[in-house]
Amino acid sequence: MKTLLVAALYKEIHTISCPRLLITGIGKTNAALKLSKYLGENPEVERVINFGTACGINYKIGDVIECTEFINGGFSYPGIDDNPDDKVIETADYGSSVASFDSFVTEFPEEAWDRAIDCVDMEAYAYARVCAEFGVEFICHKYITDSCEEDEQESNWEERVSDGSNLFEIVWENVRKS
Numbered sequence: 820m821k822t823l824l825v826a827a828l829y830k831e832i833h834t835i836s837c838p839r840l841l842i843t844g845i846g847k848t849n850a851a852l853k854l855s856k857y858l859g860e861n862p863e864v865e866r867v868i869n870f871g872t873a874c875g876i877n878y879k880i881g882d883v884i885e886c887t888e889f890i891n892g893g894f895s896y897p898g899i900d901d902n903p904d905d906k907v908i909e910t911a912d913y914g915s916s917v918a919s920f921d922s923f924v925t926e927f928p929e930e931a932w933d934r935a936i937d938c939v940d941m942e943a944y945a946y947a948r949v950c951a952e953f954g955v956e957f958i959c960h961k962y963i964t965d966s967c968e969e970d971e972q973e974s975n976w977e978e979r980v981s982d983g984s985n986l987f988e989i990v991w992e993n994v995r996k997s
Contacts, residue, residue, distance in 0.1 A: 827845050871959075
């Protein structure tokens, strides 16, 4: 199966060797634009795997989780319930949920009260949405680097952003064999 590994930052996956690698940059806009362009130019890709970092809500720092529910965090408009793909994409009946916001989340998101949000990031929803549009399988794993409202959260993320790469390497070996 032709697989693309995608991450926002190289330091999130710096220990992994992969023939098809796309670094999109941070944020939903960068993620959507770069992944759409890549898939449009490479129609042979059948599966996209995202490894990245996230802020834990229901997980602790150092955990690696598989996410299968992707929430467009902070996105609202009248009638959004009539267009559920604008808000939530599910790729399996199991796994954790990730809400993707347009900025670094440092406070517990209100949306976490409305639905079970396990972690937050800035790209996963965009990757999932693009893969759904292109009919490409999407697999997502997140390394929990920080937690909402912890002291010095942003500097803690900066210190830990590359720590998950070795753990992702183990997951990568298992996933690419499947």
